[in-house]
Amino acid sequence: MKLSILDQVPISNGKTAKEALEATIELAQFADKLGFKRYWIAEHHGFKGLASPAPDILLGIIGSKTKQIRIGSGAVLLPNYQAYNIAERYNLLASLYPGRVDVGLGRAPGGSAEASIALVDNFLEQVRKYPEKVDDLLRFFHNDFSEEHIFSKVQPTPVPKEKPVPWLLGTSVKSAVLALEKGLPYVFGHFMSDEDGPSIIKGYFDNFQGEKPLAMVTVSVICAETTEEAEELALSNQVWKLMQDQGLGNGFVPSIGETKEYEFTAEDLDSLRKSNHRQIIGNPAEVRIALEKLSEIYETNEFMIITITHDYEARKRSYELIAKEFQLS
Structure with missing residues (x-):
């Protein structure tokens, strides 16, 4: 199985953006070093x-400090940009790190309506043009516009x-x-999909x-030495999302201690039950079994893992345990 990482660059409560x-x-x-295939940075x-509005800037640094892992965006939210600008940025990265650069493309705003307005004129019109922008980007990469095209x-x-x-x-048929x-x-x-x-x-x-065809599936995973520890670590991300949905808290990933003070409503518990199928939480053997089952269901052997914990060291340990279980290196 090929395993990769998607990083949203979450900021834990009590930490700074620089630390994240x-x-x-x-x-x-x-x-x-662990042997993961790709490391992608999200855009928000x-x-x-979340501390990464510009994946390509961060990827430039990551590329210089790694040797073989592929680096990329997950995703460039193309309605926010002109295709030419994105082609320049990722050509630059590919020139620095040959054979290692991916450019994932998405149409989501990546923020509030107000943020979209601040980023680009008439965001909804840019979303409508998204398929054309994808075409333009591909043509820029391959330098194959027709001669009459400007x-x-x-x-x-x-x-x-x-x-x-x-x-x-x-996250949809579309x-x-x-x-x-x-x-x-x-x-x-x-x-992140109920589809x-x-x-x-x-x-x-x-x-x-x-x-x-190549297809990859992104899944939320938290792995620890024991199931109980993994479930406790997962509380930070779960409560964080519940608080985001309700406009509560300060926006940062809460600590385990803070999550234990959170009073779950019936609606919260129902929301967690409904989202359980989108998460894998457990010890290394349980995580391996769950990913292998997903591999059979999706009929693909490449997964991108997103892991959010309040403790950055616990996040590292989660990926380390997964890498060892699947013998990636």
Whole structure:
């Protein structure tokens, strides 16, 4: 099984954004040594508890401190940008780190409506243009605009020897269909979707035209030495999401101590029950069994793992236990 990491760069309560960013860089170096295949950085805007609005800047640092792990965005939220600008940025990364750069693409705003307005004029119009922007980006990477097109007169520089590899991310049939239309590898966000992911991936596989399709599934995992410890660690992320949904707290990932003071309502408990299928929580053997079961259900052997704990060392340990269980290195 191929395992990768998605990092939203969460800020724990009591920590600073600088500390969260440093923890991400340290984790990326650790993941490189452990044998994980990819390390992707998410893009969010205006969230107090998330420290990465510009994945490419952070990837430039991570690339310089790692040796073999592929680095990429999960995702570039393309409606916020012109395709030419993104082609320049990821060509630059691919020139620095040849054969190691992915560029995941998404259409979500990544923040509030107000943040979207601050980022780009008429965000909804840019979302409508998203398929065209994907086309433009692919043409910029391959320098294959028709001669009469105005963009044929410009080429994003620097021009890398090995091009960035684009992926399309999503949580719905619509995104999978777009990946099919563009002939792109696809990533399904199991950890944040209530859609029937396996049927979406099956439809993608069954209808892909061309070489063997590539599909990856992103799943939330927390692993510890014991099941009880993993369940306790998971409380931070679970309560954090509940508080976000209700506009409670200060926006940062709460400590285990703080979660134990949280008073769960009936609605909270129902929400947790409904989201259980999107999370894997347990000891190494339990995590391996759950991921192997998901691999059979999704019919893919590549998973991207997202792990959020209040304690950054516990997050590192979770990935270390998973790597050892699957003998990645």
